[in-house]
Amino acid sequence: MILLGRYLSPYTRRVAVSLKLLDMPFEHRPITAWHNLDEVRQYNPAGRIPALVLDDGEVIFDSSAILDHLDHVAGPGRALLPFDEPQRRADLRVLAVALGAMDKAAAARYELVMRPPETLHKPWLDHNLGQVRSGLVWLDAHFAGAPGGEAPDQTVITTVVLYDFLATVMPDHLELGAYAALAALSRRWNRMGAFAETHPDTATK
Ligand SMILES: N[C@@H](CCC(=O)N[C@@H](CS)C(=O)NCC(=O)O)C(=O)O
Structure with a gap:
């Protein structure tokens, strides 16, 4: 997996910390919408980071959507946000x-x-x-x-x-x-x- 975005972005950092806590290896590419907008747009049409490129090439963007996916891969026992109410x-x-x-x-x-x-x-x-x-x-x-x-x-x-x-x-x-x-x-x-x-x-x- 490839995580796009600098850790100065709190949205990117929450994904990076979560990936590390879940023991999910990833490559980090610190690109930004300010310096690399064309490249960022290739991954996210909204031109924002973070985006996560999965191993099959699918791209997930918006930190909450990324974290939702990671939790589902991790499963209910390891997910960082509980699956169950309340x-x-x-x-x-x-x-x-x-x-x-x-x-x-x-x-x-x-x-x-x-x-x-x-x-x-x-x-x-x-x-x-x-x-x-x-x-x-x-x-x-x-x-x-x-x-x-x-x-x-x-x-x-x-x-x-x-x-x-x-x-x-x-x-x-x-x-x-x-x-x-x-x-x-x-x-x-x-x-x-x-x-x-x-x-x-x-x-x-
Ligand atoms: N709701 C988004 C917010 C992402 C966001 O605001 N990213 C900022 C960096 S901290 C960005 O790419 N800004 C560039 C812009 O809006 O032009 C998320 O959770 O991922």
């Missing part, structure tokens, strides 16, 4: 908050890095950062009450990846130290190879 919908709720915050963080970052500084629209930036913050407050309370077991599941993977992304690309715009449970979650799991090897700070790509 745990599945409880975990999907956590993922909705984490991915919502991720989407809003990406929107805020684009506002900061894509525009000439004099055209930055502060109300829109603040709107997005406000939604990231309310997501972080909810996630922090969730993980303070449920710090997790011996192995990370998809709620932990995606939340750690979100937190690390924010700490890497916009530490000055968010008060990340205020989220003690999330900081502890990130510290705890970044000691594990799957997270450490893909960390956006230390990963070369």
Whole structure:
């Protein structure tokens, strides 16, 4: 399998961490929509990463669709998102908050890095950062009450990846130290190879 996308992308990193935790070998190609748009479009018509090329050449894109496939290959005993209710919908709720915050963080970052500084629209930036913050407050309370077991599941993977992304690309715009449970979650799991090897700070790509 080939995973397309840089680990600086939290969507790509959640797939990379999941592949490693599931012991599924893959080749990593750190291409981006900014530098390699024509190539990215050959895999995903929406021109976005991540995309995963399966061994038979089929391409899956959008991180959640990729992870759904990996869980089905892994089977109910090893899947990172439970197959059964009510745990599945409880975990999907956590993922909705984490991915919502991720989407809003990406929107805020684009506002900061894509525009000439004099055209930055502060109300829109603040709107997005406000939604990231309310997501972080909810996630922090969730993980303070449920710090997790011996192995990370998809709620932990995606939340750690979100937190690390924010700490890497916009530490000055968010008060990340205020989220003690999330900081502890990130510290705890970044000691594990799957997270450490893909960390956006230390990963070369
Ligand atoms: N919902 C998608 C989001 C993917 C996404 O936003 N990828 C970004 C990189 S972090 C991208 O390729 N952006 C390029 C663009 O939108 O032009 C997923 O979960 O995979």
